[in-house]
Amino acid sequence: MAWMRFQISQHIKTAGMPVSVDVLFPEHRKNNCEKVKTLYLLHGYHGDRTDWLLKTNLLRKVEGYPIAVVLPDGLNSFYVNLPSTHYFSDYLCQELPQYLESILPLSDQREDKYIAGLSMGGYGAFRQALNHPEVFGAAASFSGVMDIRAMYQMHMTTTPVSHIFGPEDKLGESGNDLFAAARRLSEEKVDVPKLMQLCGTEDPLLEPNRKFAQALKELNIPVMYEESPGAHDWDYWEQCLDKLLNFLEIGKEVTL
């Protein structure tokens, strides 16, 4: 796997500044003519694009798979379009894939694009998949923050919750409430991305995860929901990576 660190200037109009993104690229894949499947892998709150690379064996685990991994910076944005600027959702769903697909041989086909993340990134992955089902073929949440409405009563973020997700009374229509987004999706006649939702049994976010998985079930939206022993930590998220590769059903090409 080649490691690339991009500093992209001026292409990401929504950011209004250069953006950095890391990409793991399979330069030794068997068929150089085929477009490459891509996984957009999101970090959590307090984190950045280096997290997955430095804190897990991500590179070792994806070595030999014909897949590229894109590691964007999400700051503490929850990967939504912030009320002040249209940024992280548009960036993830449109601008970043469009730019990378224009210079790297990444596939622009829905079935070849996946999005996954931990905690804030788990929420972010589902937020994009449920609001923009035409972009990603599969999405996975690891210990995701599934219940945003409940956060308005808490004081866990450095920024007021309404500055990230918008005013509470507009939450339902904003796309930022996963429950409302899932309801809207179930009413549309569109292909739903393949969904995987994982949570550790020792994770404080277990209840909201169960609640959300139940909501999807009631809406007849298929999801592979799995609880297993684990906390809200990197040991658990490292295991989630193995489950993700199985879930995406991409065959390994090279044994190293």
Add this chain to the structure above:
Amino acid sequence: MSFVELNFYSDTLQMKVDVNVVVPDCEPGKKTKVLWLYHGGYGDHSDWVHNTNVVRMAKERGIAVVMPGVHNSCFVNMVNGPAYGTYVGVELPTVLRSMFTVFSAERTDNYVCGFSNGGYGCIKIGLTYPETFGYIGAFAAGDQEDNEFHNSADGWSGNRIAMFGTGEIKGTEYSLKHCARELLRSKRTLPVVYHACGEFDPWHDKNQLVRNFFEGLEGNPFHYHYKEYTGLGHTNVFRETALNDFLNYHKIGTDSRLR
């Protein structure tokens, strides 16, 4: 435009390598010209980026730039060491073209340039792989064959021996003149050679030996062009100016913007 730091495993060198890449903006469906730019002695893949405005120059002209690091190897296949020549001349273009779909693979869109040891290196690589690179731009370049070698058993000597062995370089693949003669004999396609040097360069005399050789070839088969810089030496100001003038000379991304 993107500035990219790239790290990958080189099958040729059997180790991980670092490369800095500038990817310019490109119209959809179009390909970009590529400048393969080599560092000097004691430098690496960050050398040109840190010591000149190459990134801004590339962005303004809309040209891609690839800057490999070659660990003090002078860009050659070392006698007692890895094959850095094959790495930069064959593997690097192959790998980068498989990654960056906007890179043109036409030889007339590919320029190999370098400063100091990289000046020697770019002439050597350009003469060895003329089907890959249509143009050479050497900034302060001497021929290794013109350096007398006395083994003083120090680090420098050790490095020289690892690269070229203990013997004469004349008549070997490490001699630029030998490479040029061999290429002319082979009847393969020929690169266009551009060579610049500052008047105060400590190796000015060595540069003149290269100049005399190319100017002495009948019919100027390499379309050799030499440019002397009064008032400049073996410096960062020199190499940045020389690169800019080289790009102007070949009208790369200039349009109405000759600077």
